[in-house]
Amino acid sequence: MSRERAINLLLAGLLLSVPLAALALGELFYITLATRMAILALAAVGLNFALGLGGLVSFGHAAFFGIGGYVAGIFSSHAFNQTPLFSWPFEFFGSDQMPAIWLAAMLISALIALPIGAISLRTAGVYFIMITLAFAQMIYYFAISWPAYGGEDGLSIVVRNGFPGVNTAVPLIFFLVCYVLLLAALALFALVRDSRFGAALQAGRQNETRLAAVGIAPFRIRLAAFTISAAITGLAGALLADLNRFVSPSMLSWQMSGELIVLIILGGTGRLFGPVAGAMLFVLFEFVLGGLTERWQFFLGLILLGVVLFARGGLIGVLAGKARHG
Amino acid sequence: MAEPVLSIRDLRKSFGALKATDGVSLDLRPGEIHALIGPNGAGKTTLIHQIAGGITPDSGEVVFLGEDIGALGVAARARRGLGRSFQISSLAPEFSALRNVMLAVQSRQGSSFRFFRPVMKDRSLTEPAMAMLERTGLAARANVPAAELSHGERRQLEIAIALALGPRAFLLDEPMAGMGPEGSRALTAFLDGLRHEAPILLVEHDMDAVFALADRISVLVYGRVIATGTVDEVRGDAEVRRAYLGERP
Amino acid sequence: MTLLQVSGLESFYGASQALFGVDFSVGQSEVVALMGRNGMGKTTAISSVLGLIRPRGGRVRFIGKDIAGMQSYRIARLGIGLVPEGRRCFPNLTVRENLVAAARQGPWTLTRLNTLFPRLEERQDQYAHSLSGGEQQMLAIGRALMTNPQLLILDEATEGLAPVIRQDIWAAIRRLKADGQSILVVDKTLAELLPVADRCFVLEKGRTVFSGKPDELTPELQDRYLGV
Amino acid sequence: MSTALIIEQLLNGLQFGVMLFLMAAGLTLIFGVMGLINLAHGSFYMIGAFACAAVAAATGSFWLGLAASLAAAAAAGALVELAVIRRLYDRDHLDQVLATFALILIFSEGTRWLFGSFPLYLDIPQVLSGAVDLPGGARYQLYRLAIIGVGVLVALGLYYLIARTRLGMRIRAGQSDREMIAALGVDIGTLYTMVFALGAALAGLAGALVGALQSVQVGMGEPVLILAFVVIVIGGIGSIKGALVGAVLVGLTDTLGRFLLPKLFAAFLGPSEGATVGAALASMLIYIVMALILAFRPKGLFPATA
Amino acid sequence: EPVKVGMITTLSGGGAGLGVDVRDGFLLALKQAGNTEIEVVVEDDAMKPETAVQLADKMIQSDQVDILTGIIWSNLAMAVVPSVTAQDKFYLSPNAGPSPLAGAKCHKNYFNVAWQNDSLHEAAGAYATKAGYKKPFILAPNYPAGTDALTGFKRFYTGELANEVYTKLGATDYAAEISQIRASGADAVYFFLPGGMGIAFMKQYAQSGVNIPVVGPAFSFSQDVLGAMGDAALGVKNTAQWSPDLDNATSKAFVESFKAEYGRIPSLYASQGFDTANLILSAAAKASVKDADAFRAALEAADFKSTRGDFKFAPNHHPIHDVYVREVVKEGDVLTNKIVGVALEDHQDVYAAECKM
């Protein structure tokens, strides 16, 4: 077993053990913290498809994160109030069941990602970063000023949405739901990375001309990756809305997009468990420092700076050694 | 005479005031090596790019296997069977030599929208790729990332990738560059055999190789073909000697 | 007098060792050839001299100064001009800007260079990335000359050039030699390289395995080390 | 709607555009020309504004404050380059993102530590207060005209520096191949420290000049950062002309959109409803324009290299 | 019986000034009471709703607080309050008062000690009517609090408007709007632009030389921003439920002690923090926080000395109080506010009708 794989297993175990330990100690809040880690990690795993494998630095993934969140919020508010979400071609009252919400969150994120990706992928490099940002900003300003679902005030979810057969209101159960989804996304990532699709995607990141010259058009590969990536991030958004029982435009803000990127780099770009390591570290820093000092952002900054300067390849890079390669 | 595999009709391309391709027509027949020579900046690479699809010509047509491929993109042309090597090596630097070749094999086998099966465990990919590395003498370097190969080795890898596409015609832009005497000799012998798999349009400044290999030679100067003929005809052409060959001892 | 003296040079790429003890030297007004098969370490040796790779062992002396471990720009300013493998012109600069950016005081000026490569003058406002391969090669040579170096290093400088131009380059090298310019050349065309070289060194697997006059490089040795 | 109002709004748009250029000028150098993704650029802007406000408050002179803003931002820039950026040139762009993101946190919190949580006072200097009459019945504020002037001067200066001087060529060369330019004997390290400091100083200058119009407070730099990126990208990275044109385009679009869209929607939605819908669209407008431009010109309006 | 209070407020970023004042006012009240029974945990929400939610969870689950307070912004309050009250904790708002929480979504465990969001805007509308303005130009950012503000203004000012304009949230350049004001023939300007937006607007407005009188809610003219605005703000009328010169003993003592403790004049946010703490103290003296019904009754009684003078809760747990008109003046070289009139007496918000508790 390679060192990296051992570290990955360790991280997965660690994340699982936090809520169990919390339960044993009676510190329920740590379950929430661990759930948050899992959800942010899931969002970042989504982004990692585009960014880590495809080199598509999307500075607009908060759009999908937020869209997922709003799907959860809007569906459950309609289900709760028994008002139809739309009445043509059939009456639809939303849903307060997670599977339906997840599916919708992924589907809608993907559907919106498709045109955004198709336009954005005409550009490359920094232009791509900025055009994805532009789309996310459009959605952000739309959400702020659109009164129907609360605008900037956001939208509350009165009771956490359900999952058939289990009680999601129990923190540990909700954590487990998120954790399983995270593992599933990681498994998917690992499969895709090693597949033909993944090979083409990664080759496109390294040398687009080469990829085209062997007969694989980069555009379609990238568009597919961008869409998958958006769907997974959208799923994470739906989960976060359920965790907070609340969704607001701040989930759509550029700071959020930036934070997702930071999570990935912090953990190790392109690494399978990079997003997991990054999310765990970030949430932990934020929590511990926030409790210690009012100036926590200052110290968080110092720590992040230390990581970039002295820990090449992010946390996983330092622990597992050797930079990634195909 | 057999139908040409590739034929170019009156191709034109200008960059501003510069006519990089100025009414070029030439064809590539089955089984031949057609060398394209000419001074630096004559427009050879630009021509190859237009055939491969990277540059859109201003006018003229490119007919490949009886089909006008003028509207197709780079990738589509490659899938039709145009295999090319780059004048300045263009590889996926983080991938090993083997994975670089596997990419071509994968493309040749069809859709890349396969998400689950690991490529490294897929012998239908690894075996043909390894075979190509063996043919080009790079087998020992199969697992070295392309970025860590020496200049000459990268040139060899370019050839291996073009081969792996199993193309119907080769477009090789200065494959000999940087190969060294031994490498050039080996490559010359190799290309000599290759012409039977698919015809080669060969851009090359190494005259020893060109004279040893070419069935026909076209000479491009300032975007125009000033001469086409056999080795001896072209060698004897005073204009060609002046513009290109120089007074060789 | 010895201009450049390299002894026992050892260099690494990360953990993998590429040079295991390379020795060579270039004297004042001398043309020296550095030879070897593909991947034997010629480019690595040159990079190590210029500080692009930090050597981990051995000594590099240039005009009497120990330059191993010095920063590249200081080494270059002492008077080494490099024509790197693969040209490495600045793609987002025009031809003229490429030359001006590198220029230092000395006999080589834009005007003088234009007589050597009229093609560059024709292309002077074109971005380097759109030059043909051969034009880029001329630009790389011109750029190195514009630094007015005491020692000119050419790494595969004739690669990809048309035979006429190649002849011009070799003629130029001979002229430079006649002017007293010291030159270190790496090139694959022995037929042209050996006649101009005063001395040659052959590398194999990161070690110097031969040094001497070109005529001492017998056909057997050429076959053994260079595959001719 | 009077013509005087329309003329004035066009001027406002132009002025806002030039102001945007001024804010983007430093970033053009650091990001556009040196090719460094510097998210902390807004922090230099903030440092300039705070330095100017603090010194102006202590000495009573806006001009001393302005000098202080240049000095403080340049010093911060040089420090950042030496301590952080220098180690990141040969790394992935993404590492620069993380490092400069961290710097934002450090600078913002550090500034609050030093100056407290409340916004500072900074007003325009006495000599530049008041307005001048323009032909056509419009009146325009002197200070804003001065900002246009400074913006244009900075644009010309930058253009000259980047396109015409040998220094500019070396900077651009360093962007594509640092190793090679060093191998040609150029001390690219020191050069880049200086240029980075210059970029930071320009940001500081903008912070001080614009700070006198706005609110000098922690966090003032981030919205500017995004706008500045938008401007540079629309114009084409590395092109000064592009940045100026992009800035004016954004300025005009934003101003006219804010002004006209609500009126347009009010015509068929009623004043209140129309005002909100129009305003919502107006706030998205520059991003819509940017997406459109990039969709049709993927390298911006004036791609630096053909 | 000790009471544990969790304070989630904004201590970093652009809006930190408000959070700092609320916190300082709150802690000052506790210090003056000499009370050691009340334990306070303070954390920074960095103005992010997600962070606020997370902190609320932490304080409830981990710190086991009985009462939460401190939130400055309506959107954060909307994120936190419903889940806090649903978990049977008390929430006392020292600042934000979004309309849903006063109306349809009111809760027995939610108390607002500051104001319902519309109050100050309504007072401004009332003042505009009283002052005889005929054609005010009104503007606010385009987000819920902004539309609420203008709606509130229009509730008490029913005359003609010169124009109604919504700006981009976070905008910093108002030249285009000021040009419109100049051209509109308005006789007054009413604006709601919180934080840096208000500072930028006021400075640019003063520099533009447009001389139409300005009216605003206190937010843009409170002590925390006046320093940054400078003389641009002089003479502006603004509406507030409190002012440092308010003539009652509690307020006077508060201003003096706040100045002595922190070296600055308190803002209305500080007074709200101070009132919130005193309300808790008064309730804790009467009942145990563990006895929720008794404690709630004690809160409802509002048996404390408010800096505002008279203070009582309406049935929806929002204050009934006077709202004053203040004018920005200069005392020595410090800008501050002076009361020049009363806009609304014993004012109560309109949402109480929708509240079914």
Ligand SMILES: Nc1ncnc2c1ncn2[C@@H]1O[C@H](COP(=O)(O)OP(=O)(O)OP(=O)(O)O)[C@@H](O)[C@H]1O
């Ligand atoms: N994008 C471009 N814009 C302007 N000029 C260009 C562009 N691309 C190529 N050129 C010019 O077109 C001419 C032909 O270039 P090309 O690369 O085809 O030459 P070549 O025959 O391959 O030369 P070499 O043998 O040196 O590789 C050159 O003079 C080159 O400078």
Ligand SMILES: Nc1ncnc2c1ncn2[C@@H]1O[C@H](COP(=O)(O)OP(=O)(O)OP(=O)(O)O)[C@@H](O)[C@H]1O
């Ligand atoms: N960037 C690199 N990283 C790792 N290994 C490298 C790198 N560049 C070169 N090497 C290795 O170092 C050895 C020497 O390479 P070098 O480029 O010096 O050879 P060379 O003699 O110049 O060959 P050529 O004639 O092909 O240019 C080779 O084995 C090569 O694979």
Ligand SMILES: [Mg+2]
């Ligand atoms: Mg060529």
Ligand SMILES: [Mg+2]
């Ligand atoms: Mg080499």
